[in-house]
Amino acid sequence: MSDYVLEIENVSKSFPGVRALQEVELKVRPGTVHGVMGENGAGKSTLMKIIIGLYTADKGTIRYKGNILELKDVNDALNVGISMIHQELSPLPFMTVAQNIFLGREKRNKLGFIDHQAIDQATANILKDLNIKLRPTAIMGTLSIAQMQLVEIAKAVSYDASVVIMDEPTSTLTEQEVKHLFRIIEDLKSRGVAVVYITHKMDEVFGITDEVTVYRDGEFVGTDDTRNLTRESLIQKMVGRSFEQFFHKQTAAIEEVVLEVENLCRGKVFRDVSFSVRRGEILGFAGLVGAGRSEVMETLFGIYPKTAGRVVKDGRELDIRSPKDAIGNRIAFLTEDRKGTGLYLNLSVRDNVAIANLVNYLKGGVFIDHQQVRAICDDSVAKLRIRTPSLDQLVLYLSGGNQQKVVVSRWLAMEPDILILDEPTRGIDVGAKSEIYKLMSELAFRGKAIILISSELPEILAMSDRVVVMHEGDKVGELTREELSQELILHMATGEPRSTFAGAQQT
Numbered sequence: 233m234s235d236y237v238l239e240i241e242n243v244s245k246s247f248p249g250v251r252a253l254q255e256v257e258l259k260v261r262p263g264t265v266h267g268v269m270g271e272n273g274a275g276k277s278t279l280m281k282i283i284i285g286l287y288t289a290d291k292g293t294i295r296y297k298g299n300i301l302e303l304k305d306v307n308d309a310l311n312v313g314i315s316m317i318h319q320e321l322s323p324l325p326f327m328t329v330a331q332n333i334f335l336g337r338e339k340r341n342k343l344g345f346i347d348h349q350a351i352d353q354a355t356a357n358i359l360k361d362l363n364i365k366l367r368p369t370a371i372m373g374t375l376s377i378a379q380m381q382l383v384e385i386a387k388a389v390s391y392d393a394s395v396v397i398m399d400e401p402t403s404t405l406t407e408q409e410v411k412h413l414f415r416i417i418e419d420l421k422s423r424g425v426a427v428v429y430i431t432h433k434m435d436e437v438f439g440i441t442d443e444v445t446v447y448r449d450g451e452f453v454g455t456d457d458t459r460n461l462t463r464e465s466l467i468q469k470m471v472g473r474s475f476e477q478f479f480h481k482q483t484a485a486i487e488e489v490v491l492e493v494e495n496l497c498r499g500k501v502f503r504d505v506s507f508s509v510r511r512g513e514i515l516g517f518a519g520l521v522g523a524g525r526s527e528v529m530e531t532l533f534g535i536y537p538k539t540a541g542r543v544v545k546d547g548r549e550l551d552i553r554s555p556k557d558a559i560g561n562r563i564a565f566l567t568e569d570r571k572g573t574g575l576y577l578n579l580s581v582r583d584n585v586a587i588a589n590l591v592n593y594l595k596g597g598v599f600i601d602h603q604q605v606r607a608i609c610d611d612s613v614a615k616l617r618i619r620t621p622s623l624d625q626l627v628l629y630l631s632g633g634n635q636q637k638v639v640v641s642r643w644l645a646m647e648p649d650i651l652i653l654d655e656p657t658r659g660i661d662v663g664a665k666s667e668i669y670k671l672m673s674e675l676a677f678r679g680k681a682i683i684l685i686s687s688e689l690p691e692i693l694a695m696s697d698r699v700v701v702m703h704e705g706d707k708v709g710e711l712t713r714e715e716l717s718q719e720l721i722l723h724m725a726t727g728e729p730r731s732t733f734a735g736a737q738q739t
Contacts, residue, residue, distance in 0.1 A: 234298040237262040237426045238283070238314070238395050243292030245278055252278040255292070256452040258445055260395065263424045265417060267431065267441035267458065270470055271663035274447040276430055280397055283428075284316045285309040297394070315388040316397040323380055325373030330355035332372050333387045358386050362416050378409045385416060396420065397428040402436065407521055414440055432661050434463050434688075446470055463690065470662045479694040480670035484512040484677040486697060491563075491650055491681060496541030498531045502705035505541075509650065509681045514672060516696030517685045519725050523702040525685045526568055529652050533558045533565040545650070559588065564643035568655040568685070574639045575627050582623040584638050585609045589646045612641035617667060633664025640671065651675060654685045669695060689718045703727040 240258040244251075253275045260266045270276050281287045283294065285303035294301045296312060303309050309316075323332050330351045331338075339350040355368035364382045372380065381401060388396045398417075402410045417427055417440060429441055437444060437458065444461060446453040446469040453469050492508045502524035509515040517525045531538050534552040543550045545561055552558050558565065567573040576584055586593060586605045593608075595601045609623050616637040620630060627638055636656065643651060653672070657665040672695060676682055686692050692699055699711045701724040709724050723733045 234295065236260060236295070237297055238428075239293075239295040240279070240283070241293045241295070243279065243282060243289045243294070245275075245282060245287060245290050251450055253282075253289075253450050256447060256450070257455075258428075258452075259455065260426045260428060261443070262394065262426050263421050264442040265421060265427045265429050265440050267429050267437045267444040268447070269431070269437065269444060269466065270447035270453075271661040274470075274661075275450040276447060277399070278450075279447070280316060280399065280428070280430070283309070283397065284314060310391050310393075313392060313394040314397070315391050315393040315395070316399065317381070317384045317388055317401055318399055323372045323383065325371070327372060328352075328368065329359075329366055329370050329372060329375075329383055329386075330368040332383060333358070333390055354390075355386070358390050362386055362389065362419070363412075364416075378405050381405065381409075382412075382416075385413070389420070393425065395426045395428065397430070399430045400432070401429075402431070402433065410436075434466070434690075437466070438463070448472060467662055471666060480666065480673050481694055482673045482677060484673070485679075486513045487511040487679065490546060492542075492544040493528075493532065494542040494544070496528065496531065496543070497539045498527065498536060499539050500705070501527045502531075502702075505702075505707045507700050507707070507710070509683055511649075511679045511681050512676050513697045514676050514682045514684055514695050516692040516699040517683065517702065518689065518692050518699050518721050519702035521687070522704065523725065524705040525702050526654055527705075528702075529565060529654060529683065529685065533563065533652065559646065562647070562649040563652070564646060564648035564650070565652040566639055566643060566654060566656055568658060570632075570635055570639055575635060577628040578626060580624050581613070581618070581620050581627060581630070581638055582606070582609045584627050585612055585641045585645060588642050592646075608645050609641075612645065616641055616671065631661075631664075633660035633667075636660050636664065636668065640668070644675075648680065650681045650683070652683045652685075655687065656684070657686070657688070657691065689721060692716075692721070693718060701725055 236259045238258070238260040240256065242255045242257065243253055244255055245253040256275065256279060258279065268276050278287065282289050285306045285308050296314065301312065324335065333355050334351050338346045339354065341347045352368040359366055359368065362385065364386060366379060366383065372383070401413060405413060420427055431437060441458045443455055444458055444466065445455040448470060487510055489508045490511050494506050496505045497503050505528050507515065519525050530536050532543060534554045534557050537553065543552060550561055552561070571577060576587065582605060586609065590600065593601050593605050606623065612618065613620065618637045618641065619634050627635055630638065656668050672682055684695060693716050697713050699716060699721065700707055701709045701711065701721055703725055704727065708727065709730050711720065720733055724730055
């Protein structure tokens with residue numbers, strides 16, 4: 233009997249002009265969480281689609297519970313006990329939770345009619361077992377994205393699966409919802425279910441996985457016990473270069489103050505927040521969820537009105553009442569939700585890059601100079617290495633990392649003096665992250681002032697020249713690069729005075 237519930241050996245897959253996988257392997261033990269990591273284009277999605285029967289491998293072997301498995305379609309995988317929760321959910325919004333879970337395999341009564349009562353009862357039992365507080369009769373279209381995600385998990389469990397593949401399952405979940413998901417995963421482990429967990433998030437890898445397999449450029453790099461890995465060694469496996477090379481932090485000349493914010497307030501959301509940022513400087517903003525970091529920047533950018541305080545740029549007080557005012561003063565803001573507030577998903581790469589700066593691309597103040605727009609966009613695609621078939625490609629179909637680069641390109645096209653980056657690397661692979669870090673360093677070197685909001689402390693520590701720490705709407709302190717430590721930032725972010733931290737340097 234094999235030690236593994238799922239074994240992939242020497243699997244290859246090519247598409248016209250593209251080699252997606254080259255003799256890769258994956259071995260998953262029952263009752264474990266097996267992390268799968270790699271940059272976009274590493275072959276993760278292609279391999280998972282082979283495992284669930286969407287694609288057929290060109291060569292190689294799949295073994296399930298020790299037996300060779302040949303899949304004709306997804307139903308074959310589901311029937312043997314392999315299910316997958318996709319990153320992009322596609323529920324039927326006008327049907328109930330129960331109907332979505334048992335779609336295509338409805339329970340029937342003796343007369344052959346669908347037994348809705350039996351389906352609802354079976355769904356209620358599954359939801360109760362997983363501690364998911366939803367009604368079987370709730371209409372899917374009325375649920376939040378997070379609740380729909382939980383329904384997908386319940387659906388996977390309903391197949392009595394021995395292997396459940398989860399593709400970026402926390403990308404739309406809150407912190408509390410992530411904790412609930414992790415409890416469900418631990419419960420699945422205790423039942424002997426193997427979870428194949430695809431993620432870009434390092435904290436999740438080290439928090440929940442037992443083993444990790446890494447792929448790079450369609451090839452198998454290796455599998456290790458998670459406890460034997462470090463963040464640095466895992467990054468090196470994924471990108472093929474060292475941790476220091478990954479962040480690309482270079483020394484920039486920090487010059488005069490370009491922006492001063494004094495006692496900025498917005499009702500009860502945040503109070504008396506003051507800070508300054510200089511040309512060539514990366515100013516980090518750290519804090520826990522709900523600290524008010526994003527809200528400060530949204531107010532500074534004119535999305536919401538301030539109730540008190542002053543904003544001074546280059547010695548002149550600004551009256552920013554809308555994003556248009558901020559843009560007019562050469563302040564750019566990359567929001568944390570690129571799909572919700574950053575991108576026009578149904579527009580092209582060209583339109584998304586040009587849209588914030590169209591007034592500068594007019595001929596005679598009336599007609600758009602399409603030649604100039606194309607030149608700007610071509611330059612952006614080349615400089616940021618945006619992977620797109622053409623400028624006409626809809627942004628919707630780009631990878632997360634390339635979508636993020638499109639938003640960055642939009643703001644760089646206006647040549648801002650101040651660039652606010654709110655969670656700029658959220659939801660993108662490590663290769664794209666590295667390119668964003670390199671760009672930040674280059675912009676600082678060119679004299680741009682950068683404000684970086686990030687929930688990833690290694691990112692804050694590696695890239696910031698100074699760090700402002702916030703807690704529940706208040707600025708609780710400010711640290712120089714020499715004073716920075718993960719422990720001190722976390723200590724202050726919980727609202728504890730800096731003076732009570734044993735490792736704090738005295739000033």
